[in-house]
Amino acid sequence: MTQILQKPTRVRFGVLGFACTLSMITYLDRLCWGSAASHIVNDLELPNGVADLKWAATAFSLSYALFEIPSGWLGDAYGPKKVMIRILLWWSVFTALTGTAGQTIAGITIGLGALVAIRFLFGMGEAGAYPNITRALHNWFPFRERGVAQGAVWMSGRMMGGLTPMIWLLLVEEAKLSWRTVFVIFGAVGLIWCVLFALWFRNRPEEKATVNQAELELIRTGKSAAEEEGHANVPWAKIFSSGNLWALCFMYFCAAYGWYFNVNYLPNFLQEQFGVASDSRIGAIYKGGPLWVGAFACLGGGYLTDWFIRRTGNQKWGRRLFGVVGHGVCGICFLLCLIAPSAFWFFLAISIGTFFNDMTMGASWATCQDIGKRYAAIVAACMNMIGNLGGAASAWTIGTVLELNRVNFANAQNLPVKLSDADRIAADHTGYQINFVIIAVMYFFAVLLWLRVDATKSVVADEV
Numbered sequence: 001m002t003q004i005l006q007k008p009t010r011v012r013f014g015v016l017g018f019a020c021t022l023s024m025i026t027y028l029d030r031l032c033w034g035s036a037a038s039h040i041v042n043d044l045e046l047p048n049g050v051a052d053l054k055w056a057a058t059a060f061s062l063s064y065a066l067f068e069i070p071s072g073w074l075g076d077a078y079g080p081k082k083v084m085i086r087i088l089l090w091w092s093v094f095t096a097l098t099g100t101a102g103q104t105i106a107g108i109t110i111g112l113g114a115l116v117a118i119r120f121l122f123g124m125g126e127a128g129a130y131p132n133i134t135r136a137l138h139n140w141f142p143f144r145e146r147g148v149a150q151g152a153v154w155m156s157g158r159m160m161g162g163l164t165p166m167i168w169l170l171l172v173e174e175a176k177l178s179w180r181t182v183f184v185i186f187g188a189v190g191l192i193w194c195v196l197f198a199l200w201f202r203n204r205p206e207e208k209a210t211v212n213q214a215e216l217e218l219i220r221t222g223k224s225a226a227e228e229e230g231h232a233n234v235p236w237a238k239i240f241s242s243g244n245l246w247a248l249c250f251m252y253f254c255a256a257y258g259w260y261f262n263v264n265y266l267p268n269f270l271q272e273q274f275g276v277a278s279d280s281r282i283g284a285i286y287k288g289g290p291l292w293v294g295a296f297a298c299l300g301g302g303y304l305t306d307w308f309i310r311r312t313g314n315q316k317w318g319r320r321l322f323g324v325v326g327h328g329v330c331g332i333c334f335l336l337c338l339i340a341p342s343a344f345w346f347f348l349a350i351s352i353g354t355f356f357n358d359m360t361m362g363a364s365w366a367t368c369q370d371i372g373k374r375y376a377a378i379v380a381a382c383m384n385m386i387g388n389l390g391g392a393a394s395a396w397t398i399g400t401v402l403e404l405n406r407v408n409f410a411n412a413q414n415l416p417v418k419l420s421d422a423d424r425i426a427a428d429h430t431g432y433q434i435n436f437v438i439i440a441v442m443y444f445f446a447v448l449l450w451l452r453v454d455a456t457k458s459v460v461a462d463e464v
Contacts, residue, residue: 006212006213007214008212008214008215008218009210009211009212009214009215011205011210011215012205012211012215015136016137016141016152018193018196018197018201019149019152020152020155021156021193022088022197023130023133023157023160024156024159024160025160026126026157027157027158027161028161028164028167028186028189029091029095029122029187029190030161030263031164031165031288031291032167032182032183032186033057033060033098033263034165034262034264034265034266034267034287035165035172035287036168036179036182036183037268038050038267038271038278039179040053040101040102040179041053043101043102044101044111044112044115047418048406048424049268050265050268050399051399051406052112053112054264054396054399054400055112055116055396056112056115056116056119057119057263057264057395057399058392058395058396059117060119060120060123060395061123061388061389061391061392062120062388062389062392063120064124064127064391065127065384065387065388065389065391066385067123067127067128068127068381068388069381069382070128071083071087071127071131071132071381072128072131072132072377072379072380072381073234073377073378073381074128074132075136076234076374076375076376077234079204080133080135080139080377081197081198081201081202081203083128083132084132084136085198087125087126087127087128088190088191088197089125089191090121090125090126091125092187092189092190092194093125093187094118094122094125095186095190096186097118097183098115098118098119098122099178099181099182099184100118101114101118123388130153130384131378131381132377134150134368134376134377134380135377137149137150137153137369138369138377139205139219140205142219142220142221144221144306145306146306146366146370147301147302147303147305147309147362147363147366148302148362149302150302150362150365150366150369151298151301151302151303151361152299152302153298153365154295154298154299154358154361154362155296155297155298155299155302156295157298158292158295158298158358159291159292159295161262161288161291161295162290162291162292162293162294162295163288165267165283165284165287165288166285166288168284169278173278174279205219234378238460238461239375239378239379239382239459239460242371242457243452244371244452244453244457245379245382245383248364248367248371248379248449249382249383249386250386250449251323251364251446251450252364252383252384252387252390253387253390253393254445255327255330255357255364255387255390256390256391257390257391257439257442258334258394258440258443259354259357259391260390260391260394260395261394261398261435261439262290262350263391264394264398266287266290267287269432270283270286270346271283272425272428273425273428273429273432274346275343285347286347289351290350290351290354290355291354292351293351293352293354294351294354295358296355297326297354297356297357297359297361299362300359301322301358301360301361301363302361304359305318305362305366306318306366308321308322315370315456316454316456318363319363319364319366319453319455320450320454320455322359322360322362323360323363323364323453324447324450324451325359326356326357326360327356327357327360327443327444327446327447327450328356328443328444329352329353330353330357330443331440331441331442331443331446332440333349333356334349334350334436334437334439334443335436335437335440336349337349337350338433365380365383367455368380370456371454371455371457373458373460375459375460397435397438398435401435402431402432406424406427406431408427409430410427
């Protein structure tokens with residue numbers, strides 16, 4: 001009787017704390033790229049400005065996507081602890097190495113080609129972070145808390161992403177640290193996290209002495225014994241033949257295509273198209289603000305998807321509804337970006353769009369657990385892999401549209417191919433307009449794909 005009345009411990013929230021701080025570090029290291037773009041362009045003397053960095057941005061997203069499934073499989077098969085430590089150690093080193101761009105080391109100049117290689121290896125290292133977070137949360141949280149836990153993870157990442165331009169401003173523009181030094185500092189933060197995580201975290205709650213029986217029973221609520229097992233022999237054919245999985249994956253492709261504009265192009269867009277100064281605090285808010293508002297949407301959306309299911313018992317629409325509404329509104333907001341007359345109105349439109357995009361994050365990642373069950377990390381890795389292929393396509397396509405539009409502009413105006421800064425900015429205006437239309441269309445496709453996603457159907461039919 002005493003055991004039944006025992007109050008559950010809250011050790012699982014310590015796991016959530018590590019997951020959230022890991023998410024913050026991933027965004028800090030990822031989003032500083034956009035803030036550093038103008039410095040890298042200057043040091044590498046790139047003739048076409050930020051458009052020349054499209055290959056480095058694409059290399060990151062491509063490798064990040066390609067290595068998602070192997071890293072997710074490792075987490076499912078052997079537990080997330082070792083995999084997450086390996087991931088953060090690797091990417092922290094290559095975060096620091098990004099700061100060598102433009103330098104000459106041992107007689108070798110780290111040019112654009114070397115930077116592309118560094119960013120490819122950086123993406124390879126970061127791959128699997130979120131699938132393994134998903135696996136850890138699956139092990140440590142009951143079904144009824146999945147959406148809000150995933151929402152908290154994404155809220156933390158988005159919040160740090162929004163703060164990154166301000167952190168960059170304070171360190172580089174005001175404290176006058178070299179942009180290269182800042183990359184080293186950010187890499188060191190990841191190494192510190194690894195040490196603390198290795199000492200505290202355990203793959204499963206039963207391995208942690210401070211977890212009492214009441215919390216253990218709470219965590220196991222709604223989970224079958226088969227769902228809790230580790231595995232090495234994965235039914236790949238069944239997983240990859242799931243139409244439900246592919247609908248989820250391609251939905252995430254479309255959403256990531258639009259969202260990656262914030263990572264790769266937003267800071268430079270605001271500087272060139274609206275004259276937002278790099279040393280302006282209001283400019284740092286405009287560059288990071290969309291991710292700030294998105295952060296709250298991640299947590300709110302995660303809470304609402306769980307609340308809807310508890311209230312109605314309808315798991316299918318409890319996940320689907322927030323995706324349909326969120327991505328639909330986001331597409332409309334990108335169309336509004338076409339007519340934004342000032343930096344403020346553009347900031348408002350893209351912030352509202354990002355808010356509704358991030359309303360879908362808790363539902364998206366909770367669906368990975370719902371349909372993946374004991375293959376949750378693999379399903380999450382599949383979704384994130386295809387999503388980041390969308391990010392790679394976004395980085396390459398947006399840069400290519402800008403480049404082609406500059407050529408057309410030069411030909412129409414009888415100007416030299418190498419445009420002046422003023423002419424390049426004028427040409428890019430039309431290029432960005434085309435890109436915003438493409439992004440809006442991608443979000444509308446995401447809405448249609450959400451209508452095909454069913455959180456009640458496991459990717460492996462005999463999994464219960």
